[in-house]
Amino acid sequence: MASTNGLYEEIVIAGFGGQGIILAGKLLAQAAMKAGLEVTYMPSYGAEVRGGTANCMVILSNRPIACPIVSAPTALVICNKASLSKFAPRLRPGGQLIFNSSLIEEVHSVPDGVQVIGVPAEEIAIQAGSPKSTNMVMLGAYLGVRGPLTAQQAAAALADVLAERHHKTIPANSEALRRGAEFAASHV
Amino acid sequence: MASTNGLYEEIVIAGFGGQGIILAGKLLAQAAMKAGLEVTYMPSYGAEVRGGTANCMVILSNRPIACPIVSAPTALVICNKASLSKFAPRLRPGGQLIFNSSLIEEVHSVPDGVQVIGVPAEEIAIQAGSPKSTNMVMLGAYLGVRGPLTAQQAAAALADVLAERHHKTIPANSEALRRGAEFAASHV
Amino acid sequence: MAGKIVIDTERCKGCGLCVVVCPKKSIVISKESNKNGYFPAQKTDGDCIGCAQCAIICPEGIIQVCRDQMERIRIVAAPEKHSASHLIEEKA
Amino acid sequence: MAGKIVIDTERCKGCGLCVVVCPKKSIVISKESNKNGYFPAQKTDGDCIGCAQCAIICPEGIIQVCRDQMERIRIVAAPEKHSASHLIEEKA
Amino acid sequence: MSERILMCGNEALAEAAIVAGCDAYFGYPITPQNEITAYMSERMPQEGRVFVQSESELAAINMVFGAAATGKRAMTSSSSPGISLMQEGISYLAGAELPAVVVNVMRGGPGLGNIAPSQGDYFQATRGGGHGDYCTIVLGPASVQELADCMPLAFDLADQYRMTVMVLADGILGQMMEPVTLDPKPRRELPPKPWALTGMKDRKQNIVRSLYLADGALEELNNRFMAKYRQIQDNEVLCEQYRIEDAEIIIVAYGIVARIARAAVDQAREEGIRAGMIRPITLWPFPSEQIGSAADTFRMFLAVEMSCGQMVEDVRLAVAGKCPVLLHGRPGGGVPTAEEVLEKIRQLTIPAGAA
Amino acid sequence: MSERILMCGNEALAEAAIVAGCDAYFGYPITPQNEITAYMSERMPQEGRVFVQSESELAAINMVFGAAATGKRAMTSSSSPGISLMQEGISYLAGAELPAVVVNVMRGGPGLGNIAPSQGDYFQATRGGGHGDYCTIVLGPASVQELADCMPLAFDLADQYRMTVMVLADGILGQMMEPVTLDPKPRRELPPKPWALTGMKDRKQNIVRSLYLADGALEELNNRFMAKYRQIQDNEVLCEQYRIEDAEIIIVAYGIVARIARAAVDQAREEGIRAGMIRPITLWPFPSEQIGSAADTFRMFLAVEMSCGQMVEDVRLAVAGKCPVLLHGRPGGGVPTAEEVLEKIRQLTIPAGAA
Amino acid sequence: MNTVFQRTSVLKNCSTHYCPGCGHGIAHRLLAEVVDELNIQDRTIGIAPVGCAVLAYNYLDVDMIEVAHGRAPAVATGMKRTNPDKIIFSYQGDGDLAAIGTAEIIHAAHRAERITVIFINNAVFGMTGGQMAPTTMLGQITATTQQGRNPSNGQGYPLQVSEILALLPGTVYVERCALSGVPGIKRTKAAMKHAFGLQMDDAPGLSLVEILSPCPTYWRMSPAKAMKWIEEEMCKAFPIARLKG
Amino acid sequence: MNTVFQRTSVLKNCSTHYCPGCGHGIAHRLLAEVVDELNIQDRTIGIAPVGCAVLAYNYLDVDMIEVAHGRAPAVATGMKRTNPDKIIFSYQGDGDLAAIGTAEIIHAAHRAERITVIFINNAVFGMTGGQMAPTTMLGQITATTQQGRNPSNGQGYPLQVSEILALLPGTVYVERCALSGVPGIKRTKAAMKHAFGLQMDDAPGLSLVEILSPCPTYWRMSPAKAMKWIEEEMCKAFPIARLKG
């Protein structure tokens, strides 16, 4: 719930299974924990996941977090169309919407006062040298405009959340994070 | 529980499995029902029965019966030694003990004021022409001295409790009931 | 013996099984994803013979197959006894 | 080869299995019941050979058997391999 | 069948179920209710109905589930450990809104316990031993006659509300013989079963299910169930009130214990103690209102049960602090005697008597 | 291991169990607790301990029964339907006085329900969903850290009292990730286990049983259990009291819901409403005394739970009519929001606020 | 042009929730075709398991019930005994039938219940995230056998349930098929049809069709690879055969 | 004179609660003798079933546990896995093992648990009053088959559990014996000894001895007649054989 005293950011990251949604969420949570914030991370689970969509909810705060389930997000990171229609109406007034403009042409009907940024995540990922890291681009974009953390902090946490055998992807992922942030910051 | 208003007779019939204990109890209950009395019948059951002993509890009354389990009987019909030591101490003062003197030599320590009658059930059964009907002799003996029913009433209920194929034993059983009653009445 | 297939591409999950079984290689996976984010199967201009292999293997049951000649394919799998259960034939 | 049995008659349930298996018919069922109301097995003066068949079949395990000569009966039932499990012998 | 016959509770309830139109019985033996299974194995086929001795209680309750889903009247019976094994199935019956009758002839617990009479499964029956929010109607008969009378009622309630009705008896009620008459009694009018699975002839598909994945769907279902349960609480409470008008102490007891308590009440009255009794016949819905309003006049309540104290919680909830509620509990097969209850009554009323 | 690591509740509790010396885990997959089974399948063998994926929940709880009887620390975990299947086994554990830890990561019910978070098995856990008179200790943690901290406590309580300790979590707690530290904490001194089955080397036979056929034996056992249970009620209650001193309304909530309630309480305070919260950490024994004495000063109680109202009964029993007790219940996977609870608080305190 | 293949109307006109390449979709379609062709839609009652196929009633247009995990054969018994004129089938996964439901399937077969069982063997628990099933192959990596299934770790051997059931006098027909390609799919359909036909003829016992079915998701393979794996690996432990009847 | 037969001290010196002529008494004695002769009393843990033998711990002087009906193999699994050096046996009736406990015995065998199962097949449920068991003979009259067991009444056929278990790779030894006379009793003892021996040798799987055992009470026969009936009738449905190992 939104609160008067300090940070209480409720983020939903959503997209297809396979887009790295879960990893993006865990990375955000891990970076926040390292930064000394209170944090919760809640994935969609079980049969919900069957059928190809995935989402996760991350709450960042500087006081105890009530419930990890986000009913009215303050920020949305949306990687496909289906997720947009599901979550956009729930955004809090004054919230932030980051969407993947490589897959979503247009965004209709968001609540009042929501800031909307379209990120051509696929193109940026390709530019960053790693077409698979759209998730990092999107997360980077969020951190570039809104997050209480920087893209660098997220990049520093990559080693904690990636399995050993994927550590070779850290540089590319870091780059994707950086470029995402850069893009968003310059498109507010 | 003993009561001031009218009949509340709590009978335990006990002996070996195979002595016809269950049948004697059912017969008593059936006869009482036909006589318009309130009646309950409660057998020992389940694994209790394994190991060779059997008993049943019959309550006869002219008002609603509380519980079919008899903790302090007003009358005991005892067909073997093991049952005597189990039940005799629980007899109510003023109660009646009928025991099978063909198998039990002596009765020690019964509560005060208990009337005791030893019935040579096997001999009487043989005399009655049916060595197997010791159960009927014992029940008859009870009815001869105490019961609110007569041995004739019990005999008349035999057809109800015996399976069709055993109806041929009715005359012998009736005779055993009669002789038991006669013996007891003349040995008070 | 020319055939024709219709794939309900919006429901396709892009599993590719139809592609693998097509003896004429006349199905491919599209480069465009559908609204569910899957890259669906797509018929090519290849010479479909209407053998229906793709339709038989498709887990989504979304391929319809037509063919020039009316014909019934019989699978004679278990015709030992004569009863309702042994009339094994595919619906034409 | 004379034998002798001792039956714990107070624990006997009179099942009669010992009577049936005794090759010398030297056990009978008593006419007197024991304190549990069973008519127990009773050895006769017959010529018990100490074969222990009665003891082996008795469900109550209440027959003790003695014999003139010390002897071990071996049942060679499953001696295929050599291990603790294959030392099949009856306790003498 | 209007003559009085001497029957044991287990057989009487079985025959009464047949009279009530039970189409199918599924069960697995367990003492002290084996007479039900044996009786049904003989009588159901005679009537052209279904008897299956299942391989377990799990199977039995799921056979009931299957038969009930096709619109048939189905029942099972067991005793405590067996009923524990049915908890998942009972929860499924609740979720799928299927009518079913389950008889529990309770024995001593926990674990294998013993086979003596007990009322130790009251919580399990009334609080839903299975998972999730659901209720079952629970009937607590006190005599063989009432046990028999419960059966048509149980089937009717099950069909009317599409839920499980549990008949909670105990080893005594199951085993004892008493005179009983088995006349068919007038019955309620029941709704048809358009939801039953009969093959989709001339209609659309029917589905019987308990999985509701869509957002909010299960919550809605739960809320609908709750509304139904409240309706039952409003309309279906049965209880007997005995000499309570002027009572200074009210015994609350059900089943066989209530008979013992009644004897104690009578005895107490003879001694000049103003005792009375409230006997819940439906254990769920519990006669909370009746007990609650009896508690409006200050008096004392004594719950007597064959357990360490389970029903007493419902009495406490009903009394809501208005009067003291005490317990005389005998667990593990102990059966309270009337003398014992009377003595307790005497002890509790000494100050009142002295005043 | 004193660093903070981000773990989901299911894995955190599994690792905490290992740290607590769990010798054996037996379980059958079910959502939303599959991470426990998967984690244990990997970690237990690494530690030279026992992992068995059982063929069912029935088998799992009986494997626990076997391992526990030999003196080992054994646990299982499941979710609602699976826990229902364990009710017979849990009753046997109680009867045989064996220590065991059972984790229930609750989901929506009844029946198959859904896999969303729920608190619908409160009755089952605290009232004994199995047969007979018995209790299990029930812990209701509210965070991943507390979930982890519950495990050593659960094993210790189980060993100390020779009974089942159930850890009652829900889909959220199981799935969510939070920072957690897994330091071994100071632990209680525990009695030895001379009753354990280890082979009768240099001692007489040990028997683990729950059947007591001799007259009065089971009743005696039940009474002994009750004495033990009372001792636990006296000594082991855990609860958190939050801003209740001057509160005009006290929320009672456990588990994840208590966190939501706490946020609502804080918000209400900001609005000038004197709200407070009592959070039971042990659900059995329930903090009846704490709630009861809070009720001595007249105020209002609001139970908030993810069910149609189960814990609220314990609140009512504790309050015993001294104050009104209301319920805000969300069954079937519905999760109350802090706003929703706040709104309820506002509604209930309007008259008080106006006065 | 004539239509040679078209979706049967017994298969509802909607998408499934299954993963791409999952065998459940194929099996459902075959089942629907069989019900259609045998003309028994109006008297068939189906039983959905707990497993990925729990929502089978959303796809198959016959009266259906969803039952507790593993208990379908008991439910089927309750239905068939009270409705001998109806055609009753259960559709069960290997977790459902061969793990938690072992007693129920064996005893339904033992009692010779006149029902039809469609047994989908995909060598894992799909629904719960790919754990070991009794039918998991030796060496197979699953969520609970992360080193590969190994009997010397106490994980047992692939359980041949159909072989067991074929032993029992109460089964009239047991066949194992595979969805690993068009011929296998055709054979599977024929087997299903035979099984239902036996029930229509009131044959005195249970008929069962075991179907080796791909779970690309938890086999961690492409759908095409999964089809190959059935033929190359699974068929070794589970030989395709008409085991009885 | 030398004592050639004496009660072993592993059999406690007290009367049993069994009916006259009941096979449980014989089986208990054999078990006690085997434990004695193998010298494993100090490391053996026994599991009593729910059934007439529920009180086996009153007779066998080894550490014992009483468990829920049918679940002995699961309990044994829990014990053996955590105590691989102990000798674990379960003693189970046919209701216990072949009805309610079907899944547990099959899966313990399936997982190749290194335990020993003594399976007393007396073709009825004794404890509860002589109802039909899965192993009841065709035509046999029981409390729940008062017209005699008849498969066409949906009562199934005698269930050959040992044959099923012998099929599974996880069993190392399965033998069926009978207590129907002195030679059968000796053979039974040898089989028990072999089974325990395999466990002592840590053989990689489950060993089971099925014992055809008289229940004169619910067979409604004299003990002597019951012994004959085993040989003349029961052995037809349940052939005496070393089925495996």
Ligand SMILES: Cc1ncc(C[n+]2csc(CCOP(=O)(O)OP(=O)(O)O)c2C)c(N)n1
């Ligand atoms: C009593 C119970 N235990 C466990 C579960 C969880 N569960 C759901 S499906 C399943 C196994 C599914 O595997 P399978 O039967 O092989 O079907 P698949 O999903 O692979 O098609 C399990 C364990 C449950 N729903 N109920």
Ligand SMILES: Cc1ncc(C[n+]2csc(CCOP(=O)(O)OP(=O)(O)O)c2C)c(N)n1
């Ligand atoms: C869950 C449960 N169901 C049923 C029972 C009742 N019960 C006790 S023993 C038994 C069957 C006994 O038969 P068997 O295993 O063949 O042993 P026997 O008595 O013949 O030696 C049954 C059904 C129980 N105690 N627990």
Ligand code: SF4
């Ligand atoms: S088989 Fe079906 S679902 Fe798979 S790619 Fe082809 S059309 Fe699509």
Ligand code: SF4
């Ligand atoms: S075998 Fe044993 S119990 Fe039976 S009669 Fe002989 S001595 Fe008695």
Ligand code: SF4
């Ligand atoms: S998990 Fe496996 S069985 Fe389940 S839907 Fe996906 S592919 Fe099919």
Ligand code: SF4
């Ligand atoms: S009922 Fe049968 S199995 Fe049980 S003790 Fe008697 S003879 Fe033995």
